[in-house]
Amino acid sequence: MLVAIIAGARPNFMKIAPIIEEIKKAKEEGKNISYRLIHTGQHYDKKMSGAFFEQLGIPEPDVNLEAGGGTQAEQTAAIMVRFEKELQENRPDLVIVVGDVTSTMACAITAQKLCIPVAHVEGGIRSGDWTMPEEINRLVTDSISNYFFTTSEVANNNLKNSGIAPEKILFVGNTMIDTLLKQMPNFTQPPFWDTYGLSEKQYLVMTLHRPSNVDDPEQLKKLLDVLENGDNKLPVIFPVHPRTRNNLQKFGIALKQVKMVDPLGYLEFNYLVQHAKGVITDSGGITEETTVMGVPCMTLRNSTERPETCTLGTNELLGSDPQALKQALDRLYAGNWKKGSIPPLWDGQTAKRIVAHICEIFHVKNEESCPAY
Template structure:
């Protein structure tokens, strides 16, 4: 994909969760002959958090990599806004598409709105109703500015309607991240991943990085104690996000012999690891969705979730650190399964095509 002065759709991606959502949309638009430009803001810049996704998901190389890197929320958002404003003024897109709820998402939304460029938000309408989460602020602001709002679950439509979003702006299309999971299902090999890591027997995967869990030393220590309690009975494998490494290390996470801390994995390897696990402990939104489709028990270490469909139609439940060990034991007692008992509506592998059809109609392709 190359930049062009002709009418075109511009995708803004910036962090690991964006890439599996964008891949099926880009692929479907390409099939419809829509001109596209792909921007990677560089919010996530580690190879396994960024480059490997382009390789494994068949994403085209970004036309532009802004390389903004890490920083505070304000510094990171501002850097993306400055760079995108220059781009949009120099080569005005017909439509900007943003994904999820990261800082790059809200930065692009603000720039597009101020320049009066139409904006589409993929994964609109999700709400935890917890404004202490930066992602919730990003979601609310982006949805307020968007012209096209693509939702992944019926509850998201309800939230948007309650907030006064016009019904003709809202399109319930399903979940494009599930498109990516289903398209790659045959490549998720637990045996290969566990062999590479030297793992034998049952294990639980944990992914923890939310500010509410890692920034406060007291809370981080409480979580480490809970993880150690789980590790007393089953191995815990933790692909440790850079954001939480120092905090958890200070709290002694690695001091338990049954806790295996590894570097973040590529998409295929990580989902393979999850697929072979007996349960997953997480504070990530996307992992709640992926475990739902894989039939793996998911214990979300948060007081809320913006993805309640993973509870009503999936394997997810909310837990506290005090109740974590007991919840893991309950999960270990369940029989293994490779499929969900109930599939959330429209999580069928065709969300990207539905999004592309609406976008193509709007931009006149």
Template sequence: MSALVLHVTGARPNFPKAAPVIAALERRGVRQLLVHTGQHYDRNMSEVFFQELGLPEPDLNLGIGSGSHAAQTAAMMTALETVFLEERPDLVVVYGDVNSTLAAALVASKLGIRVAHVEAGLRSFDWTMPEEVNRVVTDRLSDVLLVTSADALVHLAREGVDPDRLHFVGNPMIDTLLRLRDRFDGSRVVAELSLPTTYAVATLHRPGNVDDPTTLARMVTALREVGDRIDVVLPVHPRGRQQLAASGLFDHPRVHATDPLGYLEFLGLVEGSTLVVTDSGGIQEETTVLGVPCLTLRPNTERPVTITHGTNRLVTTEDLTQHVDAVLAGGGPAHGLVPPLWDGAAGERIADIVVAGLPG
């Protein structure tokens, strides 16, 4: 029987990264299985992505759902071990930095199955972020490290990773963005909210921003001040819905909450916006390519290339409105160069590397 590649996805950020890799391997006739852990299970966080991105329906949906980091990761490991023992893949491909990625890498490594990590080497150097733990452990366990930016190569070299395991391939999430850009359409949301031509998009979900009451209060105050200047649309992530609603943020007449949006609708809304306020990693990359000023409410980023080659700036709740004013005055982040190899062909490069490493 031909070699088997098994992909593990689980959360919204995984899907646009996996789509071009799966498609490129399909064109090469590689036998594949797609496992969805169910880490994100809201339709607009999961199911709609498979439809819009042209992903095949998952061969298996483990339906793990939410829980504490320990409970969720443990449940994923138990379920994935059964799948890996039954299917005996030659390679497990994991994406990004979510709990599904860590769980799959741990199980595959203990079973002696090779692991390829797409988006390896990103570092925020902030160990309070669960994602940083997931990144570092996954990279340590991976046999094939597929890197999206040159800074990640530097991090991995400093950590002593064998250079033969490193491959600078570019960013497959940008493959998806470029392929579908002409289908982006945020007009429904614009019409429903009666948004003016000038509006901002905000996304906030990190525990450091929405779980601590003191930090949340500062963030709400800052966003209400932004709302004094420009309409703000905030698709509400399920994990932050209750805290944000209770905070009074949406009592402001120019701060508008929506349900989570599908990929095409959300990026259509972003592409038409004047600026984005976020704590998301992926949106820092997407706005870099779309040329939309991005103000990241975090003290650090694992994607510094979006600052050196893009439109991203790190901001605080204290200076957020200052940066918003600069953007509105035309003095905000200018569109920089697109980072190297963010050219729409990362999936093809990854597929070539995967195929070269498969047995027989």
């Protein structure tokens, strides 16, 4: 059996690494299963893509479609055209897409049009916010996928409520947490640690990239003003997304208390998060990592597709009101943040369950007993 695994953007890489590792183990154990790794090139900058492959031990892709750049429509079209050719030349038995980026949706559509079954890892998550491109990607991908590997009971229920047959919904946990738990001993202190005089629990980490927070100059200034000129007691380390950096320059926003640094590799960034007093973000994936590491997290969004990080974990949804951020920081400094717990099946064994399900669904047996493959 040949499985095509799609990686397109930085959020995908942590999710595919453990799946590749488990397929390799299954093959070494005699199972007739192999994979072909397709990088769509949606993130083509080395800091946003290549460094993650190196740090997470992901092998070189079998092909890079080099479809980065352009608008979302242009990216979608380029990925579909190039992925179609790849599928025609190397037809797999199953295509695995992960997460909710443009590559996820584009590759799912292309595979289905060639009658190749699709499995969606992280299927069923919903924010309910159709202004987010990721939400559209999730809805489209889930509407045409054949199998759904889910991270939570909330996701399971979302799929059931949309009419998906229960036997197609496979609750397995979170592959991103597989990677987190495996790599935790390898976390690396970033090079600026001493430069900024950082110490355990004596700084904050922030990431911002969503248009609602960074495209409106007034909104961005008000959020940053809470950290620059309010009662914030600690330095803020801000790995800056290229798009956000461009906006800061365009809007003429200068920062002192907030320390801007280049995007970090996986091991450096998560070292920073693990030892932080708290995290301020508008990213979904980071809320999962902070929940598992027990780090307080403040999400500057009005909705989340990962509600379990709020109901069970350390995350709180603040919306985009700068005053809410100030109040949250006051509670953090007063020691009043909730402790949180780890959601079910976020245990580092998710990829093993995924590969076991695939072998069962496609009747993958040991090679010597299945010569037809």
